[in-house]
Amino acid sequence: MSEIKLKDNIFTISTSPHIRAESSISKIMWTVSIALTPAALFAIYHFGISALIILLAGSLSAVGFEYIVQKLRKKPITITDGSAFLTGLLLAMCLPPAIPAYMAIIGSFIAIVIAKHSMGGLGYNIFNPAHIGRAALMVSWPVAMTTWTNLSGKVDAVASATPLNILKQQGYSKLIDTFGGAPQMYKEMFIGVRNGSIGETSTILLLLGGIYLIYKGYANWVVPVFMIGTVGILTWVCGPTGLFSGDPLFHIMAGGLIIGAFFMATDMVTIPITKKGQIIFAIGAGALTVLIRLKGGYPEGVCYSILLMNAVSPLIDRVIKPVKFGARG
Amino acid sequence: MIKSFRGGIHPTGNKSYTASKPIEIALLPSKVVIPVSQHIGAPCLPIVAKGDLVKKGQVIATSAAFVSSPTHASISGTVIDIAQYPHPVFGKCLSIVIQNDGLDEWTDGIPLVRDYEKLNDDEIKNIIKEAGIVGMGGATFPTHVKLSPPKEKKIDLFILNAAECEPFLTADDRMMLEYSERIVTGVKIVMKVLGVNKAYVGIEDNKPDAVSVMQKAFEGTGVEVKAIPTKYPQGAEKMLIKVLAGREVPSGSLPMDVGVVVQNVGTVVAICDAVVNGIPLIQRVTTISGSAVKEPKNLLLRIGTTFEDAIENCGGFVESPAKIIMGGPMMGFAQSNLGVSIIKGVSGILGLTKKDINNGMESPCIRCGKCLTVCPCGLNPSMLSILGERDMYEEAKLEQNLFDCAECGSCVYVCPAKRNIVQYIRYSKMKNNADAAKKKEALAK
Numbered sequence: 089m090s091e092i093k094l095k096d097n098i099f100t101i102s103t104s105p106h107i108r109a110e111s112s113i114s115k116i117m118w119t120v121s122i123a124l125t126p127a128a129l130f131a132i133y134h135f136g137i138s139a140l141i142i143l144l145a146g147s148l149s150a151v152g153f154e155y156i157v158q159k160l161r162k163k164p165i166t167i168t169d170g171s172a173f174l175t176g177l178l179l180a181m182c183l184p185p186a187i188p189a190y191m192a193i194i195g196s197f198i199a200i201v202i203a204k205h206s207m208g209g210l211g212y213n214i215f216n217p218a219h220i221g222r223a224a225l226m227v228s229w230p231v232a233m234t235t236w237t238n239l240s241g242k243v244d245a246v247a248s249a250t251p252l253n254i255l256k257q258q259g260y261s262k263l264i265d266t267f268g269g270a271p272q273m274y275k276e277m278f279i280g281v282r283n284g285s286i287g288e289t290s291t292i293l294l295l296l297g298g299i300y301l302i303y304k305g306y307a308n309w310v311v312p313v314f315m316i317g318t319v320g321i322l323t324w325v326c327g328p329t330g331l332f333s334g335d336p337l338f339h340i341m342a343g344g345l346i347i348g349a350f351f352m353a354t355d356m357v358t359i360p361i362t363k364k365g366q367i368i369f370a371i372g373a374g375a376l377t378v379l380i381r382l383k384g385g386y387p388e389g390v391c392y393s394i395l396l397m398n399a400v401s402p403l404i405d406r407v408i409k410p411v412k413f414g415a416r417g
Numbered sequence: 418m419i420k421s422f423r424g425g426i427h428p429t430g431n432k433s434y435t436a437s438k439p440i441e442i443a444l445l446p447s448k449v450v451i452p453v454s455q456h457i458g459a460p461c462l463p464i465v466a467k468g469d470l471v472k473k474g475q476v477i478a479t480s481a482a483f484v485s486s487p488t489h490a491s492i493s494g495t496v497i498d499i500a501q502y503p504h505p506v507f508g509k510c511l512s513i514v515i516q517n518d519g520l521d522e523w524t525d526g527i528p529l530v531r532d533y534e535k536l537n538d539d540e541i542k543n544i545i546k547e548a549g550i551v552g553m554g555g556a557t558f559p560t561h562v563k564l565s566p567p568k569e570k571k572i573d574l575f576i577l578n579a580a581e582c583e584p585f586l587t588a589d590d591r592m593m594l595e596y597s598e599r600i601v602t603g604v605k606i607v608m609k610v611l612g613v614n615k616a617y618v619g620i621e622d623n624k625p626d627a628v629s630v631m632q633k634a635f636e637g638t639g640v641e642v643k644a645i646p647t648k649y650p651q652g653a654e655k656m657l658i659k660v661l662a663g664r665e666v667p668s669g670s671l672p673m674d675v676g677v678v679v680q681n682v683g684t685v686v687a688i689c690d691a692v693v694n695g696i697p698l699i700q701r702v703t704t705i706s707g708s709a710v711k712e713p714k715n716l717l718l719r720i721g722t723t724f725e726d727a728i729e730n731c732g733g734f735v736e737s738p739a740k741i742i743m744g745g746p747m748m749g750f751a752q753s754n755l756g757v758s759i760i761k762g763v764s765g766i767l768g769l770t771k772k773d774i775n776n777g778m779e780s781p782c783i784r785c786g787k788c789l790t791v792c793p794c795g796l797n798p799s800m801l802s803i804l805g806e807r808d809m810y811e812e813a814k815l816e817q818n819l820f821d822c823a824e825c826g827s828c829v830y831v832c833p834a835k836r837n838i839v840q841y842i843r844y845s846k847m848k849n850n851a852d853a854a855k856k857k858e859a860l861a862k
Binding site for chain 2 (some may be wrong): 099100101102103104105106107108109111112113116166208209211212271308326335356357359361362405409410411412413414415
């Protein structure tokens with residue numbers, strides 16, 4: 089009938105719809121990794137070659153572990169979808185720069201094999217795998233996980249402790265002193281010239297990455313805004329010298345809040361699926377962070393607060409459901 | 418500023434293939450295959466026999482049921498077979514095959530000319546029923562039933578659904594440009610039958626020419642032509658009513674429960690033809706498109722023309738299509754072969770290539786939540802798909818509003834995990850319906 093010979097009229101049969109948008113899991117995962125790149129590059133510049141080694145050890149071993157698990161489980165190999173790489177990268181970015189590389193690899197093992205694949209693999213894990221990896225290392229090697237690089241050209245106090253450590257152990261005025269004044273402190277924390285985990289220090293570069301993700305539609309603005317906002321408001325209200333005497337700006341830029349709020353608390357798999365549920369999640373994670381920072385034994389609480397909220401996410405999804413069309417009159 | 422409905426998507430329009438191509442009268446096929454069931458409701462029974470001579474417009478199958486619609490010969494010629502033939506929706510259906518005698522003769526008494534103002538409402542409804550008119554947007558619900566709401570339902574608004582939100586399709590768009598007078602007459606007839614004096618024409622703003630032509634055509638009639646922001650599934654009745662009238666049809670109810678009746682562009686054209694000229698529904702405008710089709714066109718086709726003959730009118734294929742779709746790409750039906758025929762609800766025939774389809778490997782849900790954002794029905798498609806996958810269809814019905822899903826496919830379109838969400842939902846609905854039928858049967862015993 090026409091120039092094209094049809095092979096016995098064999099056509100694909102399936103239910104509608106018959107067209108799909110250009111989006112895929114691997115596109116999402118690799119885009120998130122790209123969004124993390126500026127902060128990772130800054131970390132290598134700031135902390136030196138040891139940071140690069142840990143970033144590589146974490147991300148590449150995560151991919152390796154995913155390959156091994158999928159091979160053993162006789163499942164399709166999906167290491168190119170970028171999800172394992174992203175988990176390893178996020179884990180490495182949450183580790184201190186002085187940690188031995190083998191610990192990063194063990195962290196990746198726990199993240200990929202235990203937190204992700206023992207739950208059923210991509211999409212089925214309840215907890216953020218990178219944070220599970222970090223938490224496991226924290227309880228296994230507490231000293232290594234809290235030993236910070238000696239930054240050259242800095243006074244001793246700044247060099248060997250994170251700002252949150254100084255706040256916890258020596259108080260707010262000592263913290264300001266070590267930076268040489270509040271404006272100087274804000275500036276250095278904004279740029280990222282401070283001690284801390286590899287990828288958490290540069291507020292500006294993490295913000296850029298996060299905003300890029302929101303712009304691409306791969307992350308929700310709701311979660312970071314509500315989580316950071318909650319931390320800001322609560323730390324301001326519950327200040328060291330009475331109500332409204334806190335320093336919200338410091339707390340927002342300190343520790344792992346920015347990377348946690350933009351890259352961990354937005355992990356689609358482990359947070360509630362509705363916007364309302366995500367707001368509850370974000371406020372809960374922010375409040376728990378403040379509770380741990382101000383009242384707990386640890387100087388920082390972003391990792392644990394997100395994990396705790398991961399645990400209640402299925403419950404939130406059971407309670408908070410979308411309102412169906414025609415139900416509001 | 419018109420407030421849009423919640424959710425929805427913006428798929429690539431792909432309307433430029435045919436948007437500027439005037440409606441072309443297709444060559445008469447050598448034979449037509451006319452299924453006795455082309456509508457929702459009771460199927461018809463053939464009233465002709467093999468070997469009979471039939472003329473264009475002659476009733477060849479009918480039913481005594483109220484929710485049904487008769488079928489007419491679309492060409493003149495000889496009935497050469499009455500048997501099961503491929504059907505674009507049901508798979509197979511009893512069909513009447515007519516061999517074209519090339520004369521294209523009308524049956525006695527048509528066409529005629531009459532003044533609809535002089536007919537009473539029941540006469541008009543009867544003409545519409547006898548002309549075999551059904552919803553031509555694809556739903557194929559008998560039009561006379563839709564125009565006969567129960568007494569207690571007060572209808573105060575008529576909406577002409579000219580959204581044409583499905584990608585590729587341009588048949589309604591072209592009809593608005595070329596058949597504007599018949600559309601105006603058709604709308605007036607429907608308004609008279611319904612006894613309403615308020616009507617809207619809802620056209621998506623990606624059809625600016627149609628908007629201005631319609632605005633001009635409806636000038637002074639009191640009918641408001643509204644350009645509405647383009648978004649799929651705008652053409653779903655409930656969405657269109659929400660956007661144009663601000664009324665939300667309650668879950669499980671019909672448009673008439675909020676006082677609205679909606680008809681499609683093709684349907685009002687058919688109503689005009691039937692009431693004013695006595696012409697039954699024997700032809701329709703269909704868009705033949707898709708990147709596999711050599712020369713995409715808008716064709717005026719006789720009912721019963723096979724897809725093969727229709728595509729032949731467009732020069733055949735330039736490459737082997739991966740899928741043949743009846744209707745639009747979002748809600749249409751995939752066809753297994755080109756032997757199926759044009760029925761009253763075929764708004765388009767698409768030859769889609771692998772690239773058009775953009776299918777991928779299905780993977781587990783990563784709970785990105787995109788489907789919740791786009792669902793116009795306010796459901797959790799992610800959860801529905803997971804429940805369907807695990808055969809938990811009862812929970813889907815009881816806890817996730819399974820039966821509120823309109824199967825528009827927006828969730829599948831955006832899903833990065835390429836999940837076949839609508840398929841799981843249809844499966845769950847089917848299982849629930851089967852269970853309900855079983856229960857009913859057990860009670861009857």
